[in-house]
Amino acid sequence: MFKKIGPGVLVAAAFVGPGTITMCTLAGARFGYALIWALVVSIIATILLQGMAGRIGLVTQNGLVDVVRSELKTQWVKNMVIIIVLGAILIGNAAYEAGNIGGATLGLEQLLPQPQLKPFLPAFIGGIIFLLLWFSGYKTLEKIFVGLVGIMGVSFVVCAIITKPSIYGILKGMFVPRLPEDGLLTVIALVGTTVVPYNLFLHASLVKEKWKNKSDLKAVNWDTIVSIGLGGLVSIAILITASAAPISDINNALDMALALEPLFGKMAFLFMAAGLLAAGITSAITAPLAAAYVASSCFGWEGGMQNKKFKMVWGSIVLCGIVFLSFDIKPIEVIQFAQIANGILLPVMALLLLWIVNKKSVMGEHQNSVIQNVFGTAIVAFAIFLGAKSILKVIGLL
Template sequence: MKIGNFLNIGPATMVTAAFIGPGTVITASLAGANFGYALLWALLFSVCASMILQEMAARLGIVTQRGLGENIRESFQRPVARWFAIALVISAIFIGNAAYQGGNIAGAAVGVSAFSRDFFAASSDTVSVPAILITAIAFLLLWSGNYRLIERALIFLVALMSLAFLATFAVTRPDFGALFSGLLVPGIPSGAALTVIALIGTTVVPYNLFLHSASVSEKWRDPRQLSAARRDLAFSIPLGGLISIAILATAASAFFQHQIEVQRADELAGALAPLFGSAASTLLGIGLFAAGISSALTAPLAAAYAMRGILGLRAGLDSAGFRLAWLAVLLSGGVIASLGVRPVEVIWFAQVANGLLLPVVTAFLLWEMNTSRLGEYRNNRVQNLLGCAVLLVTVLLGGRSLLSAFGVI
């Protein structure tokens, strides 16, 4: 990529920052620790699926100059249908992100503790000082209302986590033969079915469609700029996939090969130190911090974009309604992370709502990409076939999410 094109990246980097969070780090790490390199193909598939949907979201945002939320509001003219759509988006995107925001901030705090134990040794047992500081950093960046500043901060964080996780990957000396076999030869070991679904689900998420479709319209105003948006996508999403692959491969070489059991985020960095030295532990801590704080920025931002669109609020990152939306998500997550609260009931509700929303949003996106409003930029036959294939996967993911929420599986 030329330097000029590199400087033009941005919105798709937000998507990468959003899906590479503590949840992805834990899911990929547990997949590698429990099944070695065998499930790498699932990450490769999820990156391809994400690129298909995110390209549609970007095209929709640039051509219509409206985010997915605005398009949903415009498409549902009848009051009952419109309020159903509003309730669905609020429950899954807004409340769901508020619940998971606690995990983003807590994960970033764990990363800080991994490379600065002495500094935070005197922290209170009841209040997490790193979590409070991370919440404050996210607040200041979002409150600025400056899209360029937020975009550049996220690009920096994605670059930081890329360097940290790829360096950790190199330090742990993975088996490249097994790695390429896991990428190119699909297989599901015994007991790995739910892990496969979880790996795909950490990348193909509905709120990224709201985030991307709205953020591209902040950066590009003309459909002739679609090529720039696609270059941004082609660079940023595969980079996120590479990070996920590095995390899984690191866990496979560090934990699976040495038969070390890991269950929680705060065990990851500490478990690496005896095997590969303190450098590996520090690098993983830096990566976890960057992943957590980047997701702590994008989760409130995505919720605010979705709320602004579906409720028809005034445009602008500095508008009162937009700020109120992201502030509610950020503060909810900050309180949860700072006090160590486990919002089981809220997460259960978010899981149910997300299971309903993911296939619905995917289906709506496909519908919208075939409307006359897009003119020559409508989906072609190949794009529709690829989109339908991804829709089938989202239905399976949504079904699994609902069954899991109700304790059936």
């Protein structure tokens, strides 16, 4: 079974990062179990979208951008899509990388007894990420991620169990949708941190690295469902843990760990710190890797992960993260641009995915079924709604 696990683990690790931990902490602290259903919906949507991206990668043996470029015949439309993709993924991931490295740094700070080392931790974490990406091929990264996701999963699930949660409350929050007062933006944020546009590109590219035959489609589907389902379980565990923590002021993912220690002891704090460290490292690796795959597809570079230009892209993004974090630079305008670009990119890519997986000339017998199209259309509509809300929030109309 575990031999079939692969690219999906990297996708799960990518969306369970410091941002997701912070949002799940906010949701649990403010609304208890009431918004677990939003995470369940977002996990189902992620499985369906990533499943389509993975299927395209397997059947075509191309990256997502390659397929989109070949299928869009109108030049200006093709150029517009590529500009949106490059803007959202390259600039966005560079801006967000500081947050990913910062999350890992916060976790490591709590596990190290020497406070004098703290100023050097961002560069240390960045250096580890750089070395892992430089010297590792896909198969090595896959094994590393299985280990890191295992640490992350055990850490957060153990924390949730320690808090002795109400099973009835969890099931009610999962299957009885409620929208508490002032809860809409939290729901949007929960979905937005789970359904991540860059993961669509990452997944398609990684699937073609691992599998070469259309007969492997069952393995691709299994990998997607199990891995993303486990990622969703981690997110739910974080929300459950936060609902038991007396937190009034939340600034980052570590606040929950600090609140848990007086109630449940040092072990709960250490498990949370270890989980945050693993989550930060995994997201800090997948963000630059996805950006490099997107650039490689857009510009038609050969050679995969060993291409010098490929390495230059992910290296630049890791460097941006280290510099922004080490010198306390807050590129607010860049992040706002990235949020708007991602708000446009998600519905655009959801529409393109649905269009491509229904093209017999591309997918052959692996086209979408009627049921897949029904769910796919619902997810596209939801993506449009989510993207519009994201843009309105950034420009101050929401």
